[in-house]
Ligand SMILES: Cc1cc2nc3c(=O)[nH]c(=O)nc-3n(C[C@H](O)[C@H](O)[C@H](O)COP(=O)(O)OP(=O)(O)OC[C@H]3O[C@@H](n4cnc5c(N)ncnc54)[C@H](O)[C@@H]3O)c2cc1C
């Protein structure tokens with residue numbers, strides 16, 4: 001059987017299939033549907049230094065082949081995570097990665113530092129790309145200076161594997177990727193959601209409570225693929241690809257575009273067991289094409 | 304209670320009333336997991352015009368056969384209402400908390416529109432526990448009252464319509480028999496329906512000193528507590544997931560009663 005394992009920084013994944021932050025809870029919500037020991041890793045909900053209520057309801061609008069959300073990083077804060085969630089997830093049979101967000105650089109640093117003290121959390125994904133919060137979030141992720149400054153500060157405080165999650169709401173994502181690589185990021189993941197809007201024509205109103213939201217699902221896949229392709233050619237660190245992955249074939253396309261691993265997000269809402277099918281499908285593909293290892297197909301596009 | 308993803312085969316699809324379809328279905332393989340009244344299922348809609356699953360209450364369970372009562376309001380429910388006997392329907396269930404089953408006194412079950420859906424299953428389970436449920440069902444007009452025969456098999460049925468075409472004219476909270484229900488012999492009011500109706504019911508229950516539970520219908524994406532899209536801000540000032548902490552809440556916890 002082909003080898004599926006990949007490495008992201010110091011992190012060993014048994015296979016390249018992970019789950020995307022904000023779409024898989026803390027993993028516990030999906031235990032009835034998924035054998036977590038068959039996942040490369042799970043990226044848990046966005047965690048901030050202080051508790052956040054998130055944005056008011058309505059936070060979701062369905063769109064053609066996707067959805068918009070403006071959840072706005074609702075979470076109970078890093079202390080709650082350490083005290084109440086960590087004991088429940090620390091022995092899960094997969095890599096548990098915490099998605100870290102903040103409004104200020106100090107917030108990011110302090111949150112990362114505290115997560116860094118948790119023995120069973122081998123990596124963080126730094127979210128500098130949330131489009132649904134007023135302060136911080138995406139503001140850091142849309143300029144090279146902003147991205148560099150957060151990553152530089154967090155890098156000093158966080159010794160383990162540091163993944164930086166990039167925003168697609170930029171002119172040149174490769175430039176941002178190079179900037180965070182230069183500050184010592186071990187990996188970049190992309191894409192976060194694309195900023196969008198939904199309008200109810202009958203009511204002549206914007207549907208989401210804050211007016212705009214982040215688009216996810218198959219609708220964003222072509223954009224995500226293009227960006228992963230560009231970034232994989234621009235940096236040396238491993239790239240984690242995501243955005244609209246619904247099937248194993250989608251995942252393989254991201255690997256071919258240059259991603260070392262992938263994350264499955266919105267698809268979990270449609271089929272809570274989809275990640276298992278993605279793992280099996282990648283296995284079957286490698287077998288069918290006679291590849292020994294998943295690394296044989298990473299960035300392996302024919303000209 | 305383990306949640307499952309399963310394929311069901313439609314055993315009955317019947318138009319009821321002006322806008323609703325009664326769907327009955329059985330697992331293609333294996334058995335239906337145990338479901339509680341007030342819980343719901345996420346129904347997969349296989350139509351290119353929709354993307355997410357649709358949350359629908361469990362209307363009834365008889366052995367391995369589950370029923371849904373679906374009102375056609377948009378593309379997803381149109382697809383569901385167009386299912387035919389023999390078709391496959393993929394569901395995730397059982398989801399949510401369900402109603403609290405109270406076995407002392409007489410429970411009053413108040414439903415409006417398609418909000419009557421979960422009350423049939425609830426009424427049946429209450430009856431099995433030896434209590435005699437009373438249903439108070441409201442609609443705009445007679446054609447929107449559905450499944451009356453099924454409700455009458457389970458308990459007494461009181462009716463209001465806004466145009467007076469069936470039962471008493473007016474809103475559910477104006478029904479003349481309500482004066483018979485007080486905190487002494489009525490143990491609990493369960494309600495599901497349009498928000499203005501549930502607000503009025505919650506207020507009435509509070510004034511009578513009767514406990515009240517309401518089932519909410521917030522928009523959902525995942526249905527399992529992962530996405531935080533479905534939240535309702537409760538009286539405690541915090542956002543709670545309707546799909547996992549609800550859909551049933553004590554109205555004392557809800558802002559509608561405050
Ligand atoms: C826990 C729960 C239980 C439910 N039980 C039932 C049931 O037993 N039977 C039943 O018929 N329906 C039930 N619903 C409602 C049902 O899920 C929606 O009507 C359905 O998702 C609409 O899908 P659609 O594609 O037909 O409509 P869409 O095309 O998505 O929408 C049609 C119209 O309805 C509005 N709308 C859609 N969903 C909602 C919502 N949740 N809140 C407010 N407005 C909305 C839209 O803005 C639009 O104007 C339940 C909902 C929840 C959350």
Ligand SMILES: Cc1cc2nc3c(=O)[nH]c(=O)nc-3n(C[C@H](O)[C@H](O)[C@H](O)COP(=O)(O)O)c2cc1C
Nearest residue numbers: 020021022046127191192216217243244265266530
């Ligand atoms: C409801 C919802 C909540 C999300 N919350 C977060 C979050 O907290 N942090 C984050 O970095 N990304 C978050 N995302 C973005 C996803 O992790 C992912 O980047 C995006 O949805 C694209 O992937 P997909 O199309 O596979 O869903 C969220 C997405 C959704 C749909």
Ligand code: FES
Nearest residue numbers: 526528531533546
């Ligand atoms: S619908 Fe996703 S958390 Fe409730």
